[in-house]
Amino acid sequence: MHPDIPQLDNYLVKAEPFYQAIGDEITIFEASYQKGLPVLLKGPTGCGKTRFMEYMAWRLRRPLITVSCHDDLTASDLVGRYLVKGGETTWIDGPLAQAVRGGGICYLDEVVEARKDTMVVIHPLADDRRVLPIEKLGTLIQADEGFGLAVSYNPGYQSVLKDLKQSTRQRFVALEFGYPSPELETAIVIKESGLEPAIAELLVRFAGMTRNLKGSGLEEGASTRLLVHAAKLIVSGVAPVSACRSAIAQALTDDAEMLASINELSSSLF
Amino acid sequence: MQAARDAGQLVILLDEILEVEFSFRDTTVPAAAIAAMEPRLQDYVITWIKRVASTNIELAYQYACHVERALGLMDVETVESWALSAMDAYDREGLRPARQIILGLDEFVRLTREQADGCLLSNQQGILLGFLNGLAGRRLRIQESTQAYTDSETLFLPSLLARLATPERNFQLYKVTIAMLWAQTRFGTLRTLLEAGFLDAEDSGRRLALFHSLDTLRLEAIIARELPGLHRELVTIKQDLGEDRLPAPWDALRWSVSAEGCTAWDVVERVRSLSNDTEPLPVFAHQGILDLPAVAACVAARVSREKTLFKVRMEQLKDELGVQEHWSRDREPRLTKRLHEASELPEGAGVDILIDGKPLPLPDDMQDLVSSILMDLGDIPDEYLEPAGPGDYDPKFFQDSSSETEDVWSGVYHEKGALLYQEWDFRRQHYRKNWCAAREQSVEPVDNGFVVRTLEKYQGLVKQLRKTFEALRDENRRLKRQPQGDDVDLDALVEALADTRDGREMSERLFTRQHRTERNIAVMFMVDMSGSTKGWINDAERESLVLLCEALETLGDRYAIFGFSSITRKRCEIYHIKRFEEAYTDDVKGRISGIQPKDYTRMGFAIRHLSRMLSELDARTRILITLSDGKPDDYDEYRGSYGIEDTRRALIEARREGIHPYCITIDQQARDYLPHLYGPAAYTVIDEVRLLPLKVSDIYRRLTT
Numbered sequence: 019m020h021p022d023i024p025q026l027d028n029y030l031v032k033a034e035p036f037y038q039a040i041g042d043e044i045t046i047f048e049a050s051y052q053k054g055l056p057v058l059l060k061g062p063t064g065c066g067k068t069r070f071m072e073y074m075a076w077r078l079r080r081p082l083i084t085v086s087c088h089d090d091l092t093a094s095d096l097v098g099r100y101l102v103k104g105g106e107t108t109w110i111d112g113p114l115a116q117a118v119r120g121g122g123i124c125y126l127d128e129v130v131e132a133r134k135d136t137m138v139v140i141h142p143l144a145d146d147r148r149v150l151p152i153e154k155l156g157t158l159i160q161a162d163e164g165f166g167l168a169v170s171y172n173p174g175y176q177s178v179l180k181d182l183k184q185s186t187r188q189r190f191v192a193l194e195f196g197y198p199s200p201e202l203e204t205a206i207v208i209k210e211s212g213l214e215p216a217i218a219e220l221l222v223r224f225a226g227m228t229r230n231l232k233g234s235g236l237e238e239g240a241s242t243r244l245l246v247h248a249a250k251l252i253v254s255g256v257a258p259v260s261a262c263r264s265a266i267a268q269a270l271t272d273d274a275e276m277l278a279s280i281n282e283l284s285s286s287l288f
Numbered sequence: 289m290q291a292a293r294d295a296g297q298l299v300i301l302l303d304e305i306l307e308v309e310f311s312f313r314d315t316t317v318p319a320a321a322i323a324a325m326e327p328r329l330q331d332y333v334i335t336w337i338k339r340v341a342s343t344n345i346e347l348a349y350q351y352a353c354h355v356e357r358a359l360g361l362m363d364v365e366t367v368e369s370w371a372l373s374a375m376d377a378y379d380r381e382g383l384r385p386a387r388q389i390i391l392g393l394d395e396f397v398r399l400t401r402e403q404a405d406g407c408l409l410s411n412q413q414g415i416l417l418g419f420l421n422g423l424a425g426r427r428l429r430i431q432e433s434t435q436a437y438t439d440s441e442t443l444f445l446p447s448l449l450a451r452l453a454t455p456e457r458n459f460q461l462y463k464v465t466i467a468m469l470w471a472q473t474r475f476g477t478l479r480t481l482l483e484a485g486f487l488d489a490e491d492s493g494r495r496l497a498l499f500h501s502l503d504t505l506r507l508e509a510i511i512a513r514e515l516p517g518l519h520r521e522l523v524t525i526k527q528d529l530g531e532d533r534l535p536a537p538w539d540a541l542r543w544s545v546s547a548e549g550c551t552a553w554d555v556v557e558r559v560r561s562l563s564n565d566t567e568p569l570p571v572f573a574h575q576g577i578l579d580l581p582a583v584a585a586c587v588a589a590r591v592s593r594e595k596t597l598f599k600v601r602m603e604q605l606k607d608e609l610g611v612q613e614h615w616s617r618d619r620e621p622r623l624t625k626r627l628h629e630a631s632e633l634p635e636g637a638g639v640d641i642l643i644d645g646k647p648l649p650l651p652d653d654m655q656d657l658v659s660s661i662l663m664d665l666g667d668i669p670d671e672y673l674e675p676a677g678p679g680d681y682d683p684k685f686f687q688d689s690s691s692e693t694e695d696v697w698s699g700v701y702h703e704k705g706a707l708l709y710q711e712w713d714f715r716r717q718h719y720r721k722n723w724c725a726a727r728e729q730s731v732e733p734v735d736n737g738f739v740v741r742t743l744e745k746y747q748g749l750v751k752q753l754r755k756t757f758e759a760l761r762d763e764n765r766r767l768k769r770q771p772q773g774d775d776v777d778l779d780a781l782v783e784a785l786a787d788t789r790d791g792r793e794m795s796e797r798l799f800t801r802q803h804r805t806e807r808n809i810a811v812m813f814m815v816d817m818s819g820s821t822k823g824w825i826n827d828a829e830r831e832s833l834v835l836l837c838e839a840l841e842t843l844g845d846r847y848a849i850f851g852f853s854s855i856t857r858k859r860c861e862i863y864h865i866k867r868f869e870e871a872y873t874d875d876v877k878g879r880i881s882g883i884q885p886k887d888y889t890r891m892g893f894a895i896r897h898l899s900r901m902l903s904e905l906d907a908r909t910r911i912l913i914t915l916s917d918g919k920p921d922d923y924d925e926y927r928g929s930y931g932i933e934d935t936r937r938a939l940i941e942a943r944r945e946g947i948h949p950y951c952i953t954i955d956q957q958a959r960d961y962l963p964h965l966y967g968p969a970a971y972t973v974i975d976e977v978r979l980l981p982l983k984v985s986d987i988y989r990r991l992t993t
C-alpha cells in the first residue's frame with residue numbers, strides 16, 4: 019500500500035455479515051473483482067444489495083467505502099477538494115480517491131441519483147485504464163490492484179431522468195437482484211429477526227400479495243428490508259396486522275384506499 | 289310558540305292544502321293523527337304536506353295519511369328521504385310509482401334498514417379490488433350484478449349485501465365471497481368443470497349442484513391454509529347465518545376433500561360415486577352460483593386470444609434478442625420449455641421458456657401471460673412454441689374489443705392531426721384505447737390592454753412579487769468566500785495574499801461553492817377553459833397568469849401555459865398559450881388576454897397530453913399545476929365517478945413519469961374529491977375568486993422552495 023495515504027483499516031468489515039446467496043452472484047462478483055471489472059447491481063430497493071457488498075468486502079478482505087448518491091453530490095464530493103488550514107492549502111481525498119489509492123472497494127449506492135456530470139469521473143476508472151483523473155491537481159491516479167468499483171441502480175424508476183446512460187451502463191458487469199424465492203426469503207426473515215417460522219412464512223406470503231399490486235395501485239411491492247422491519251416489530255410484541263400496517267403498508271403508499279386494501283390482505287393472513 | 293292545533297282546525301287546513309273542495313278526500317283521519325302531535329311536530333308535518341302538495345296533491349294526501357306511522361318507524365331524516373324519493377319518482381315516472389313508495393312504507397323501511405346495515409359494493413369497490421388484486425393469479429375485475437359468480441375474468445357481485453347485522457360484517461361477507469370466487473379460478477374448479485363434461489350428463493343440474501357443494505368445502509379448506517385470517521371471518525359468518533352445521537353425509541364428505549393436495553378432479557370423482565339420494569347442500573351466503581356457459585365462452589375467447597398474443601410477443605422477444613446477440617437472419621432460434629418446481633403455485637410447478645437451450649428472461653407482462661395460460665391449460669402447449677405464421681396475427685386481438693369504438697370515428701373530425709388518448713373506465717376497470725381525440729390549437733392573441741391594466745391594478749403586489757422571486761433566484765448563486773468548495777474564489781485569494789504580505793493572518797474562506805438548491809424546475813400550467821369559467825372566473829384566471837408570468841420571468845424557471853376544454857371525447861381541445869421554449873412575448877400576452885370560456889371539462893386527456901410534453905423535458909423537478917373551477921365533467925358520460933376516476937388515473941400515470949401534479953381550484957366542493965385525486969397535500973381551494981390572482985404566485989413559491 020502507498021505509504022502516505024490514510025489507512026482504510028477502519029473500513030474493513032470485521033465480522034462476517036449474514037448474506038443469503040440467491041444465485042451465482044458471489045462467484046460472478048469474485049471473478050469480476052479479480053479481473054478488475056466494475057460491477058453494476060440492478061434491483062429494487064431493500065433486496066440485499068448493500069448487504070451483499072458488505073459480505074463481498076468481508077470475503078475479499080478489502081475495505082468497503084460506501085457512498086449514497088443524491089442529487090447534490092458533485093464530482094468534488096467523490097474525488098476530493100482543497101481545504102485551507104492555518105494559511106496552508108491542503109488537498110483532501112474524497113472517498114473515491116481514497117479507495118482508488120488504498121485498494122478499497124468503492125460502492126456508489128443509487129448511482130442515478132447523482133448529478134449527470136458526476137458520473138463522468140468514474141468512466142476512466144470503469145474501463146481497462148483504471149485511472150482516476152484529479153482535475154484540480156492535474157494528476158491521474160492509477161488504481162491500486164485491490165481497488166474495486168460497484169454501483170447500484172434501481173431500474174424500477176420510470177422517470178426518464180433516472181435512467182442509466184448506455185455509455186455508463188456498458189462498462190459494467192451486471193448482477194440482477196430480485197426478490198428471493200419464498201423459501202429463501204423466509205430464511206432471511208427468520209435469521210434477521212428471530213421470528214418464528216410459521217409467522218415468517220405468512221409474512222413472506224403477505225409480501226407476495228403486495229408485489230401483485232405493483233402496477234395496479236402500488237409503485238413497488240414490499241421489499242425484504244420492510245419484511246425484516248415488520249418481523250422485528252412482531253418479535254417485540256406488536257400484533258402482526260399492526261406491524262404490517264406500520265412497517266410495510268404505510269411505507270408503500272399514502273393512498274387511503276390502497277392502505278385499506280393492503281390491511282385487508284394482511285388481516286386475511288394473520 | 290304556537291299552541292297545538294285541534295282536529296277541527298287541522299281538517300280545515302288540510303282541506304285547503306289538499307284542495308278537498310274538488311276531490312272529496314276525507315281528511316278527518318289524518319287530521320286526528322296530526323292533532324295528537326306536539327305543536328313543533330305539527331308545524332313540521334304541515335310544512336312537508338305543503339311541500340309534497342306542490343308536486344302533486346294526491347301524493348300529499350297519501351303522505352298526510354301515512355306520515356304519523358312513518359315517524360314511528362323511522363327517524364326524521366329518513367322520513368324526509370322517503371318523501372323526497374316519492375317526489376323524485378313522480379318527476380321521473382309519474383304518480384303511480386310515486387304513490388307506491390308512500391303506500392309501500394314498510395318496504396321502504398326494510399330497504400333503508402338494509403342499506404344502513406348492509407354494505408354497498410359501489411362504496412367499497414376500490415378497496416375490494418385492491419384486495420382481489422393482491423391475491424395471486426390472473427388479473428380479475430369486479431362488476432355489479434344480481435348474483436355472485438365468475439366467468440374466470442370478472443367477478444360478478446351483488447350491489448348490496450345485507451344478510452349480516454352491520455356494514456362491517458357485510459363487508460367481510462364481500463371479502464369472503466371474493467376469495468371464494470377467486471379460489472375457483474385459482475385452484476382448478478372452473479378448468480376441471482369444463483373438462484369433466486358435466487353438462488352432457490343426464491342429471492347435469494343435480495350433479496353440478498353436488499359438485500358445487502363439495503368443491504366449496506374443498507376451497508374452504510384451501511382458504512383455511514392459504515388465508516387463515518380470512519378463514520376465521522368465514523367461520524364466524526357461517527355461525528351467524530347458521531351455515532356451520534352440515535347434514536349427515538356431508539361432514540364425512542368434507543373431510544374427504546380437505547386434505548392438502550386434493551384437487552377439483554378428486555371432487556369430480558367423489559361426486560360420481562355419490563349415491564342417488566344424496567342431496568346437495570343449501571347454498572352458502574358466500575358461495576355464489578356456477579355459470580358454466582359464461583365460463584366456457586370466456587375461457588374459449590381467452591385461450592385463442594392468449595395463444596396469439598403469446599406467439600406474437602415471442603416473435604418480438606426473439607427479434608429484440610436477435611439484435612442484441614447479432615444472430616444471423618437466416619437461422620431461427622428454437623424455443624423449448626422446461627418445468628421447474630414452484631411450491632408457491634397451486635400447480636406446484638412453473639414453466640421456463642428456453643431459447644436455443646438457454647433460459648429466456650420474460651418481461652412482467654409475458655410472465656403474467658404465461659401464468660394465465662397455465663391456469664387454463666396446465667401447460668404451454670408445444671404448438672405455442674412454434675414460429676408464428678401469418679395466420680397468427682389476427683389484429684382484432686390487439687384492439688379494444690368494444691364495438692362502440694368504430695362508429696365513433698365515422699365523422700370527419702378524427703381524420704387529420706388528432707392525437708388519440710386512452711381513457712380509464714372505472715366500471716370496466718379497463719382503459720378504453722384511443723378513446724379521446726385531442727387537437728392542439730392556439731388561442732387567438734388579442735391586444736386589448738388587459739395585461740397593462742392588470743399590472744396597474746396589482747401594482748403593489750407586482751413589486752412585492754418581483755422582490756420575493758428575485759430573492760429566490762439569488763439563492764442559486766455561487767456562494768463566495770466559503771471555507772471549502774468547488775473553485776477558488778479569486779477575489780478572496782487576492783485579498784488573502786495581500787493580507788499575508790502585510791503580516792495579517794490569512795483568511796480560510798477562499799472558495800466558491802454552488803449553492804445546493806440549484807433550481808432546475810419546469811412547470812406546466814393547465815388552465816380550465818370550460819364554459820363555467822365565464823365571467824369573473826375567467827378574468828381571475830387571466831389576471832393570475834399575468835402575475836405568474838411576472839414572477840416566473842423574475843425567477844427564471846421554465847414554464848409553459850396551455851388551456852383545455854372539450855365537448856365529448858371526439859372534441860378534446862388543447863389551447864396553446866405559451867410553450868416552454870417560447871419567450872414571454874407580446875404574442876403570449878395577447879394570448880393570455882384572449883383566453884375565453886369554451887365548453888366542458890374533460891381532464892384526463894389534458895393531463896395526459898401535457899404530462900407527455902412535460903416529461904420530454906430534461907428538468908430535475910417537473911410540476912403540473914391545474915387551475916380549475918370544478919370537477920371533471922363533459923357532455924357525454926364523463927361525469928360523476930367516471931370523470932373523477934379517469935382524472936385520478938391520468939394523475940397516477942403522470943406521477944409515475946416523475947411529475948408532481950398540483951391543483952388550485954375555486955370549487956368550494958373540491959375538498960370532497962381533490963384528496964382522492966391529488967392526495968392530501970397537493971391542492972389548494974381558494975375561497976374567493978378575487979383572491980385567486982393574489983394567491984397563485986404565492987402557492988407556486990411555497991411549492992418550489
Ligand SMILES: Nc1ncnc2c1ncn2[C@@H]1O[C@H](COP(=O)(O)OP(=O)(O)O)[C@@H](O)[C@H]1O
Binds near residue numbers: 206242
Ligand atoms: N440476500 C439477503 N441476505 C441477507 N439479508 C438480506 C438479503 N436480502 C435482503 N436482506 C435483508 O434486507 C435488508 C435490506 O437489504 P439492503 O442490502 O439494505 O437492500 P438494498 O441495498 O438492496 O436497498 C438487509 O438489512 C437484510 O436484513
Ligand SMILES: [Mg+2]
Binds near residue numbers: 064067068127
Ligand atoms: Mg441500500
